[in-house]
Amino acid sequence: MPVAESDGAQPGAARPPSVVSGPPLADEPGLGALTLPGFLREVTAAYGEREALVMHTGEGVTRWTYAELWERAIEVAQALRACGVGKDSRVGVLMTNRPEWIAAAFGASLTGAVVVTLSTFSTPSELDHLLRVSGVSVLLFERSVLKTDFAAVLTELEPEIGKAAPGALQSARFPFLRRLVSVGDAAPGPGTDTWDGFLARGLDQPRELVEATAASVRPSDTAVLFFSSGSTSRPKGILSAHRGVAVQLWRCRRMYGFRPEDEVRCWTANGFFWSGNFAMALGATFSSGGAIVLQPTFAPVEALELMQAERVNFLYAWPHQWAQLEGAPNWSSVDLSSMRFVDHNSLIARHPTVSARWFEPNHAYGNTETFTLATCFPANTPPEVHGGSSGEALPGVTVRIVDPLTGAVVPRGERGEICVKGPTLMLGYLGTPLDETLDAEGFLRTGDGGHLDDTGRLFWEGRLTDIIKTGGANVSPLEVDEALAACPGVKVTQTVGVPHETLGEIVVACVVPHEGAALEAEAVRAFLRERLASYKVPRRVLFFREDEIELTGSAKIKSGELRQLAARRLAPPVG
Incomplete structure (x- = not known):
């Protein structure tokens, strides 16, 4: 558990600072060699003749053991x-x-x-x-x-x-x-x-x-250069040491709770050139002796056929891919009964052949700069423990929340900018001196907003630049989108703030409906009124075709461009 300062203050007394640290990295169970060559050597020694990967092509099937x-x-x-x-x-x-x-x-x-x-x-x-x-x-x-x-x-x-x-x-x-x-x-x-x-x-x-x-x-040597997939600027080159990458490869096995006897078979079509897919799909699978079922480019019909043929039991996918799988013509006819490690709240878990009841470790926070996870609760953590949070500080990690303008640490519970440091933190951005990247105490200021509660749990609230300020209140578009995702007929959603003369901004939900869904704006707003505070309910709901919303290569919506598109839709006609 993270080391959080006790909140023993009396009513009216100053609250403790927003700083929390995980246990020492040396105490983390399940870590092996802390280099990529060492990782591959260890999993090969442990699982040598087990299947490591499989790929189907028009010419046949390729299978490699470890x-x-x-x-x-x-x-x-x-x-x-x-x-x-x-x-x-x-x-x-x-x-x-x-x-x-x-x-x-x-x-x-x-x-x-x-x-x-x-x-x-x-x-x-x-x-x-x-x-x-x-x-x-x-x-x-x-x-x-x-x-x-x-x-x-x-x-x-x-x-x-x-x-x-x-x-x-x-x-x-x-x-x-x-x-x-x-x-x-x-x-x-x-x-x-x-x-x-x-x-x-x-x-x-x-x-x-x-x-x-x-x-x-050596663990301190530079291992990889990944590029961020930011939605507003050119990708940043992020250098990571072998130790940081290897820690996450081993750690993901623990976070997912995988064991060799589970015989994990993971499907993913998301590129290994993104750190999350590399660590969480490849890392969690290989460190537990499982097999990766490869699909070079995502095609939903083929993906479902692969899952059935290869008895896939673990998926690593993006939200838009879940929706496309459900919309595929063979969705209702494939046998997905092998699925075990699919989140109970996902579309796959609602497939008629799936009976698994499992909760993935999605109460987590991280980024490419930390080579994925910085905070997390493991799979199947009860709701009373995770509390809807973004996790607790992982071993070796320190998280603090600061005032975005002054850099001063804010009191516990107060919102601010998330700052992190720890053993998986990057070596630096390509071409940028480290003293221009980290603060004087070695923390990365992430540009993300959030807060720490009294137990040391982190609550991520989205990019600081994306927080919608409406009528004096702050609205997290992430919270609105999470509620919208459960609305029947909604395929893709992104909430943005659009400038308003008196309120500063208004909350606008941009929605791509499922094909054939007959959604109406007022019905969507009524759905949200049952789930959100009144000031968080979008004043306007706009519907778009999927080809109208531009995505980055990692399927992130370009929020700046969507905000401009929404503003044009809402602008009064000229003349």
Whole structure:
């Protein structure tokens, strides 16, 4: 439990400060090796012949055991060594969820390199930015992802790629980039190695050197460079140490309560280039000896068929994907009786073949800067314990709430900005000095609003910039959206504040209905009046088609653009 100062104050006395710390990291159970190579080595030793991953394609089914995953990672490491990759080199991985992504990420870590995860949702201008700031020397990429030909995109960004022999690129635009390697069925493209050709380059690299290099990696070394998926600005590059990443890989097993005998089979179609999916899907599954059922790009009909065929019992999905699964034509005909680790409040749990009663560890708070979890209650925590909160401080973590303007710690129970520090906190933002990132005491000021209660539980209330100030009251759009999500017929929702002459802002709910749903604004407001205080009930409810609301690559709604769209809808007609 977190160490919270006792609130022994008499009525009228000053309340204790909003600071709480979890137990020491050394006391956390279930942690293993604190490097990525060490993590993979330990799970391979424990679960060697168990299935680690499976992927269905038009050509057949790929299945790897943990022992085979280790061998594939060794092969990638040998090939990277042959390409000159060593300690602190940066290796870019631009792929959907496929076996080669996992082999590439762990293989790069075996060489001591930094794994740079790149989103396959990147536009050409975004990819240009990511490659320029990340300084990758080798880019392992999937040529064709949906309608995007990344070989063509890369050649358009840097025409020299089309003129160079594989491994001989000299680019003024990407001065560190030397080699491109393509994976997938499509031809590799100009200046690019095939995956098999790349692996063949490492055949003469001594295995013992690879394993010795992997053993020399230290928990304090830089492990990964992930990019934030912010909805208002260019993604920030976030550097994390091996210790921070490995702690979360092991920790997620404990938070989900998984055991080897549970034989976890996890489906996910969300990219491993997001820290949450890497830690919570891959980490929780691998650390408990389970198997990942890979789907490179999300397609609801295919996803349901995979869940049935592979007897999936654990899902890691986003809210918009739940809705699409329920709307798929095969929803009512598939057998999902294998599901065990699906939250009781999720759409999947309401499927007629699902009988599991389980509550996921969704009372939690974290971000890419903390490589996911900073506060959390484990799965199946009773409501009287979590109290609807965002969790308690995890081992080694300290949370405090400060005044956003002055930085002073506020009294317990008072709202302010969430600040965190701990063993999984990032090494820093790419290109930004650490003293411009952390405060004088080493805390990250997250820009998120919230408060700590008297027991030390954190309550997250959303981005400070998103808090709606209406008629002198503060309204959290998150709270409104959580209530709206339970409204029948609502598929996607985002609540925003729209400027108002007398109230400052008014609360406006922007809703995408399910196909065929006959929603009316007043009916939605009536639904919310039974669940929210009157000042939190949206004054206006606007309905949108799904293609009218722009999402980031990680399915976050671009709130600034939606706010402008809502304001235009509400503006009186000109003339």
